[in-house]
Amino acid sequence: MANFYSVLLTVITLAAGIIWWYDARYKKPARKQRVADEEQRLQQELDAQARERIAPQGKIAEFAQSVFPILLIILLVRTFLYEPFRIPSASMMPTMLAGDFILVEKFSYSLRDPVWRTELLEMNKPERGDIAVFKYPLAPEVDYIKRIIGLPGDRIIYRNKTLYLEPPCVNESTTCPQARVIRENVKEQDIVYFSGSQPLERYREQIGDIHHEILVDPSVAPRTRFYFQQDGTAIDEWIVPQGEYFFMGDNRDNSEDSRYWGFVPEDNLVGRAVFIWMSFEMDRDRDSLLPDWIPTGVRWARLGQVQ
Known part of the structure; x- marks a missing residue:
């Protein structure tokens, strides 16, 4: 098996990706529907801040969405291109x-x-x-x-x-x-x-x-x-x-x-x-x-x- 850091990085990247996917697949449609219902009730289009206030994304999902692309790039570079050693x-x-x-x-x-x-x-x-x-x-x-x-x-x-x-x-x-x-x-x-x-x-x-x-x-x-x-x-x-x-x-x-x-x-x-x-x-x-x-x-x- 590869060294501990490679395994750890792979597990964390997969976990972040799964959380992001789950949120986008199951949670995001519900948030969009909640915003649409509110806009229909108010008969006006809401700005970004109002949409976030009405249907906020979970903190964990938000964090996973922000770090997953970075972790994926690091994992791909470290696995297939270059890895630092001391x-x-x-x-x-x-x-x-x-x-x-x-x-x-x-x-x-x-x-x-x-x-x-x-x-x-x-x-x-x-x-x-x-x-x-x-x-x-x-x-x-x-x-x-x-x-x-x-x-x-x-x-x-x-x-x-x-x-x-x-x-x-x-x-x-x-x-x-x-x-x-x-x-x-x-x-x-x-x-x-x-x-x-x-x-x-x-x-x-x-x-x-x-x-x-x-x-x-x-x-x-x-x-x-x-x-x-x-x-x-x-x-x-x-x-x-x-x-x-x-x-x-x-x-x-x-x-x-x-x-x-x-x-x-x-x-x-x-x-x-x-x-x-x-x-x-x-x-x-x-x-x-x-x-x-x-x-x-x-x-x-x-x-x-x-x-």
Whole structure:
């Protein structure tokens, strides 16, 4: 089932629509007849205020009539077009920071109903390098955001903090692709990111047609003992099943992703992150009297298209 807010919005919109319909179908004709009878008795046409005084619309019906079109537009946009999300953690640094507010394009992969998430119309297939929101396979009520690394049939290797990708062999009569190193070069440290007091190393990768940056913590040893173990493969190797995808965070040593819990079914995909529409700084001294959720500033330079 879709998340709580989608279900709640759907229920409220339906309730408002039903109240409005019931009032228009059964109550409004009676009000019109009451006004007509009064006009016939007075032998004159009444103005709007007089009609409202003689046959007033119920407050609940009036409220439902005013909010239903707005709720319906919000529901349609949120379900089929764009939905806002907030980045809660550092797992996608440096591409996305905690405090970023993004728009997720819901029609990137498919159109689904807002309650049971049944696919109504298939759109495009996910591509390597997409940053996508998906339902966490171990707890579908939770939304995660990571980068798509592996498509169905891909062989993924993450060994000694180096990513290798081997696409599937499409045509056996031709030379099959070989596993290749994805990481390219060290990025100049114009901005230094930290994990605690430890500065993180910055690299550049290309996944599909997407160039992006990643962070690696040199003080953290590979956590291979915690990796999700797929039958028939090495401990740091995975072959993506059909209908599923392999996700990783750009902050490689601070991301709980497919390396640890496995693959994401296609039905769990919510949409593709396309735009950062707001970014708040949340840095505050420990002795501050203000709550942690109050922003300390706006990162205007971060607003724009997601890469």
